[in-house]
Amino acid sequence: MRGGTPYLRWLSAAFSLVALCFLGATAFSEIEAREISAISESLSTNAMPSIEHLAMARAELRQVESLVDEYATTRDTASEALLSSILRAQARFHLEVDAYLVLPTYPGEDLARQQLRAAVAEVDAAFVTIRALMETGDHDRASPSFVRFSAACERATSVLLDDIRLNAEHGAAMGKQISTARRRSRLAALGFDTVSVAMTILIAVLLMRSVRGYTRLLQEHNELLALRADELEQFAGRVAHDIRNPIGAAVLSISSLQRRTMGDEKSQRFATRALSSLARASGILDGLLDFALAAARPSPETSALPAAAIREVMEDFTTAAAEQHIELRCAPLPEVALRCHPSILEVLVSNLVRNAIKYMGDGPDRRIVVRARDLGDAVRFEVEDTGVGVPESLHEAIFKPFVRGPVQDQQGVGLGLATVRRICDAHGGRAGVDPVAGRGSLFWFELPKAKPEAASGNGRP
Secondary structure, three states: OOOHHHHHHHHHHHHHHHHHHHHHHHHHHHHHHHHHHHHHHHHHHHHHHHHHHHHHHHHHHHHHHHHHHHHHOOOOOOHHHHHHHHHHHHHHHHHHHHHHHOOOOOOOHHHHHHHHHHHHHHHHHHHHHHHHHHHHOOHHHHHHHHHHHHHHHHHHHHHHHHHHHHHHHHHHHHHHHHHHHHHHHHHHHHHHHHHHHHHHHHHHHHHHHHHHHHHHHHHHHHHHHHHHHHHHHHHHHHHHHHHHHHHHHHHHHHHHHHHHOOOOHHHHHHHHHHHHHHHHHHHHHHHHHHHHHOOOOOOOOOOEOHHHHHHHHHHHHHHHHHHOOOEEEEOOOOOOOEOOOHHHHHHHHHHHHHHHHHOOOOOOOOEEEEEEEEOOOEEEEEEEEOOOOOOHHHOOHHHOOOOOOOOOOOOOOOOHHHHHHHHHHHOOOEEEEEEOOOOOEEEEEEEEEOOHHHHOOOOOO
């Protein structure tokens, strides 16, 4: 196609770019999704649990501090129950702190954890001192220890708040990272989609131009074929006219010479051979002319009745079949009109009947039957014979030009069946051959029916 190569290059490039955009969008989305997944996992397994454990540790520390204050003013036996409550709250405080300390650390968190461990140790040491003094009943000396314990609790609370703030800052930073990654992913997807849409539009434009170019080229090709068909038809007509005249003149001259030399056996033999050669040349000319004209398309107004056309063919071949002791008969034909000229139908049936006579062979059963069947939208014509048959390997090849049957004939060039196939193709039909059980072959062709308005004016011109 003219200009087709640049279009193909652009189409290939556009398709490749679209494919790369899809791959790029998928790869980028996968990378961003992994980053978001990693950040989300860190939030759910580290930052949020850290804040939760630190907040619970702070609450438990407040509970411990409140209970110790109450313990400082207790002088009766209730102090034992209160001490048990303090120890349980202290155990819960340590449990929350330990749960936080086993989590992964963020940058800058190691120092905060060291400070927390020191503050917790200071709180524990102060409480041990208070408990020892209270158990010995030395309440006066225990009062300063309560002050030191409160100060240690305040420092531990401050460290806990610092750790909570640190993890909250990391959580906020990771939230921003997630937002940034999502924004990048949306922008990348938008960019890739924009490029893909642009390339798709470009592909559509190039395809439209390619289709228009191909359509234009196909139209030009069809016009050229039609022109060549017309030229071939005119050429075939001129050739037929120019060659038939000399052949006819030669036949007349040789026939006249043959009559004048009736007593000369040698001259009679030469004349007979010359007339046979001229008849063969005339047959070859007829085959070439039919094949040249076979591709002509039928006119929409043209129609033919099978009965009228086949009757002419049967009359033409009755004598030739009888001379070779062949029974030639025709089954009843459907009363329908076909979308073709009557002469076209005669050419089709004539070729098949002529072939059946030609390849009958020497068998005792010598019969040719012509029949037709109505298929609805088309009519199927069949010529069945009891001749030598056609090998299955040649069922398709014998419909090609210059291919002849297994018994080589001296009076043709192998265009009869090719003409049948070519005419059927030009008229929207089909042609073929089916094997026959025992001996012989069944050649067939199908032609579409004529439209009602065309069928009303059918018949031979």
